[in-house]
Amino acid sequence: MTTAQGARERARNEVTAAIKEEARRQLAAEGAAKLSLRAVARELGMVSSALYRYFPSRDELLTALIIDAYDALGAAAERARDTAGDAAPVPRFTAVCEAVRTWALAHPHEYALIYGSPVPGYAAPETTVPAAARTGMVLIGIFRDARRGPGLAELPLPAELRPEAERLAADLAPDLPAEVAAALVAVWAQLFGLVSFELFGQFNNVIEDRERFFRHAVTGLARGAGLR
Amino acid sequence: MTTAQGARERARNEVTAAIKEEARRQLAAEGAAKLSLRAVARELGMVSSALYRYFPSRDELLTALIIDAYDALGAAAERARDTAGDAAPVPRFTAVCEAVRTWALAHPHEYALIYGSPVPGYAAPETTVPAAARTGMVLIGIFRDARRGPGLAELPLPAELRPEAERLAADLAPDLPAEVAAALVAVWAQLFGLVSFELFGQFNNVIEDRERFFRHAVTGLARGAGLR
DNA sequence: ACACAAAAAAGAGCAGTGCTCTTGCAATGG
């Protein structure tokens, strides 16, 4: 049994959760750079050193928040995919993209935490990989579905990139052709380029109607990657 | 006369330059988060408070570095454009893209400073705008040149986005059609999406042959935006 | 050549940070 394993364990889990909750509050309010162990402890009515019983370092706490952020974004993407139901590939794709953008706009600091500049000296541990992959999986799924039916056009693939693309396909989606896998990864990076530029202020004084622009851009992205 | 305007002024400029130089060294070595005024001062053999005569705050020093980084990237892009000479639009475009990527890989922390997550509470002042625009100008120039000659295909533009695209064209490149301006901005964001993903580690364990992948992706980008 | 004002540097200090180590207390389980 994993519940009811002693009051001690239970209390520990509760305190851990409270710390993460307060940390997430501070993250949303001020950003990762201003997330302070001491402030979290203060808010929770404990002394800073006590926190180290729960998280061995500030970075470890950040890692926990990173995983949560990846999961929240992945869940938002999955929800959009499910809502889009059995629409055509392009609208399904754009629906997921818009969900990503909407989540990012609603949680800018958490987005910056996972897709912004990495903290120097901090390497994301393996633990984050599954959570990080969730959103990508949703995109892969859309391309996979598009292959059944007439929804996927032919794509060029230069010979010099074929080995890499084959490897990519084998790793990510063994049932997809190499050129689709390559296009998929490019689309993935470009999607987050659009979101990051908007969120990180590069569109300030450049683009006004960002929602419409985004919709147009991701439609182009979908078409460019062969979705029909 | 602006030179030889008193030894005092001259000394001031020299110290300012030395501070920026040392700061850039530390930035390259450890990243923006670990850039410390005290450490810079220490390295220069002065006391930390003396630095405030030259830069009113750490953020102001960062701003100076940001402008330098934008300028260096812009210069790299311009060099690539000039080297590409009168090649066809697509190779000229990819040459500039590869120059951007190469510069970013060579100066990861400076890249992160300008295209990574913004420092919370820090808004880039107007001063950075001209430097920031340089790289974009290079891309605009390529599209402009492509219009003379057969190098630019027709692009779709949804009616709902036309007003925004017209405004965009008027602001950025009055001699380009609205749909080209819109595509340009999207390409711009997507290019930096590719570079950021590689630099920020999202391609770890995903893409091996990053150079070839990048070349393929930006070629697709160019085609998608109408270059031929 | 010298005195003076302006500029620069130094020093002390404040409030904050992450993190470590020791000490004391209290709940748990044999």
Place this chain on the structure above:
DNA sequence: CCATTGCAAGAGCACTGCTCTTTTTTGTGT
């Protein structure tokens, strides 16, 4: 019931950005 174990607290270290005051340097006009 009491030893063990888990946890919180406190003090302290080495930092950070930044301010304010005092001292020193330095270019220049008389």
